[in-house]
Amino acid sequence: MTAHPARPRATKDMWLNAAYDLLICDGIEAVKVMPLAKRLNLTRTGFYWYFQDISELHAAMITRWESRNTAQLVARCRKQAISICEALFNLMDCWLDPALFDAPLDLAIRNWARVDEGLSRRLAAADAARIGAIADMFARHGYTAEQSEVRSLTVVYTQIGYISMQVQEPPAERLARVRHYVELFAGSAPADHEVEAFLKRHR
Incomplete structure (x- = not known):
């Protein structure tokens, strides 16, 4: 059986950095939970360990910019x-x-x-x-x-x-x-x- 590489351990910054990349490349319309999860090779449920909802992620992105x-x-x-x-x-x-x-x-x-x-x-x-x-x-x-x-x-x-x-x-x-x-x-x-x-x- 082929061993699959372990998924990276999630952190809040990982989600935020992925959101930053999507925002820069494709605009705010692209910043959604499922595309972020796919980009990080993580489950979407992991997102909710760090953010209550997508609005809270948006707020964190704006704070980072400020x-x-x-x-x-x-x-x-x-x-x-x-x-x-x-x-x-x-x-x-x-x-x-x-x-x-x-x-x-x-x-x-x-x-x-x-x-x-x-x-x-x-x-x-x-x-x-x-x-x-x-x-x-x-x-x-x-x-x-x-x-x-x-x-x-x-x-x-x-x-x-x-x-x-x-x-x-x-x-x-x-x-x-x-x-x-x-x-x-x-x-x-x-x-x-x-x-x-x-x-x-x-x-």
């Missing part, structure tokens, strides 16, 4: 910096390091929010928190309230455009452009040592 993207972006904005250019480079780390900001997840959440009114409200709150954190960053470096607001909107809307259009750039080209985005957003050119420190983090 902590993985919005919370980390806000933290980068609050990171200590000598100049606005250094502060902007700290923020730009998010766009180049998936560990700091998950762009595919952000796009999937935005698409999901089109059909979920509650999530749409949470997305609006997340965008407001991001815009507010970036505006505060500009204000700390001497910009007026109006300048801070408009510059923060420019930063956020530029990145949302990148995400929504799913722009694909050679990594070296995108990295080379960042200094010019920083100059555009700040209204002044970054110092050479600030550029070098940023590039060194991503080489």
Whole structure:
């Protein structure tokens, strides 16, 4: 008799990770218990050890997005910096390091929010928190309230455009452009040592 490999031991994170994969690839309509169970080679009853229902899984997915993207972006904005250019480079780390900001997840959440009114409200709150954190960053470096607001909107809307259009750039080209985005957003050119420190983090 052929021995079958043992099924992997289920964990809550296994179900959540599988849901993440389905959300990214196929949208929220694909995130159902049976497809998740098949993906994990587990029985559907195992799902209910960790989640009361699919709505509870959805809530956990949204919480993961808020902590993985919005919370980390806000933290980068609050990171200590000598100049606005250094502060902007700290923020730009998010766009180049998936560990700091998950762009595919952000796009999937935005698409999901089109059909979920509650999530749409949470997305609006997340965008407001991001815009507010970036505006505060500009204000700390001497910009007026109006300048801070408009510059923060420019930063956020530029990145949302990148995400929504799913722009694909050679990594070296995108990295080379960042200094010019920083100059555009700040209204002044970054110092050479600030550029070098940023590039060194991503080489």
